[in-house]
Structure formats: structure tokens, C-alpha cells
Amino acid sequence: SAVISQxxxxxxxxxxxxxxxxxxxDSQVTMMFWYRQQPGQSLTLIATxxxxxxxxxxxxxxxxxxxxxxxxxxxxxxxxxxxSPEDSSIYLCSVGQGDSGYTFGSGTRLTVV
Amino acid sequence: QKEVEQNSxxxxxxxxxxxxxxxxxxxxxxxxxxWYRQYSGKSPELIMSIYSNGDKEDGRFTxxxxxxxxxxxxxxxxxxxSDSATYLCAVNRGPAILTGGGNKLTFGxxxxxxxxx
Numbered sequence: 492s493a494v495i496s497q498x499x500x501x502x503x504x505x506x507x508x509x510x511x512x513x514x515x516x517d518s519q520v521t522m523m524f525w526y527r528q529q530p531g532q533s534l535t536l537i538a539t540x541x542x543x544x545x546x547x548x549x550x551x552x553x554x555x556x557x558x559x560x561x562x563x564x565x566x567x568x569x570x571x572x573x574x575s576p577e578d579s580s581i582y583l584c585s586v587g588q589g590d591s592g593y594t595f596g597s598g599t600r601l602t603v604v
Numbered sequence: 605q606k607e608v609e610q611n612s613x614x615x616x617x618x619x620x621x622x623x624x625x626x627x628x629x630x631x632x633x634x635x636x637x638x639w640y641r642q643y644s645g646k647s648p649e650l651i652m653s654i655y656s657n658g659d660k661e662d663g664r665f666t667x668x669x670x671x672x673x674x675x676x677x678x679x680x681x682x683x684x685x686s687d688s689a690t691y692l693c694a695v696n697r698g699p700a701i702l703t704g705g706g707n708k709l710t711f712g713x714x715x716x717x718x719x720x721x
Contacts, residue, residue: 492650524708533692533713534648583647585709592638593694593709595647 493518497596504574511570512599514584519564524585540567574603610712623680625715627693639678640692683719690714
């Protein structure tokens, strides 16, 4: 299965600033998925990133707050903008590979102060 | 109604016992189903995938799928303390073979399992 390198692993950010999270995959994949996991909660899909087109956002998530880039088939970034304490979460990228299921990056733990 | 439902637990079982984790889903067209294990502070790790009705075994793990009842379960035999984690059920509308990972996963809230000595 694919190996995903995600960074940073954690960060503490000031209110009103932004954080950009990067995911690098060791193989080419059509779609990458960005999830959020709030404390004690399950995973919620933020958006699906397809190379060469705009990301598709789930209900409750908007591009201005969570801009995504997907410049090629192995890389994607998620930016969390205009940070507030409510954005403190773990952010995860994921890719799927047919019967191999879906693999996750190691996650980014964001704390907003 | 939530799309994927799990009992949050905690489910406590003694070491060596069978742990039974259950999941129901609401979308009848769902075709592929996954169980993930998540240790505290770590990202989810795929344990099992299942696509057809019946049982699928892999080592100490058995996944069971009943599409008519919209029910998926995971059995862990000979439970070990190292199995203590949160187990997440995830559902995909598309068949994994054709999907190539192109469809999104919907997760349940997870069941916390504690295996006690």
C-alpha cells in the first residue's frame, strides 16, 4: 500500500494566522482526501482533492477556510486559514488504492492559542 | 440517523476472550466496508476490508458482512492487551476494485476496546 509522508506532525498557531499541511505520497494516486478529527471524535471528510481540478468540499467546509492544492499526482496541501481555537484538531490526509483500502498519513495535530 | 453507527463503548473484555465489535450503516448502495484500528495519538490503521456477504478471516480477526441487515462486525479472537484501541468502521459507496480509491469513506464514531489482564 501507499506510504504517505505528512508534515508538520504538530504545530501551535496564533489566532488569525494560517497553517499549511503537506502530504507526499510515494506513488501516483488519482484522489487524495483530507479529514479532520476533533478531540474524542471520529473522522470527518473535509474535501477530496483531484489533480488538475478544484477540490470538492463536503457540507460545512468551504474553500476560503480550507484551500487545497493538488499540483501533481503525488502531492497535496491543505491550508487552514484564519485560525480560531475551534480549529484545534488532528488533520489527516488519505489515499485509496483499490482492494488495499485507504491509507492515512501520520496526522497533524494543530493547537490554536 | 447517522450514516454509520457504532457503540462508543468502552467495551471491556478479558485477555484471551473474543471481542465483538458491531457497526450498522444506512446507505443501502454501500459496497465496500473497512475496519480501522486507532491507537491514542496515532492515525487509523487498516485492519480488514470486506466486500461480500459472509465472513472474511485474517489471523485473529474476522470481519462479517450482512448487506440485507446493513450490518458489519469485527471479531477479535484471543484478545490481547495490545488490541486495546478505538476501532473505526468505515463505509464506501463504491466497489473498491472499480473505485481505485476514488470514493470517499464515511466513518462511524468508533468503539473503544479495552482488553484487561
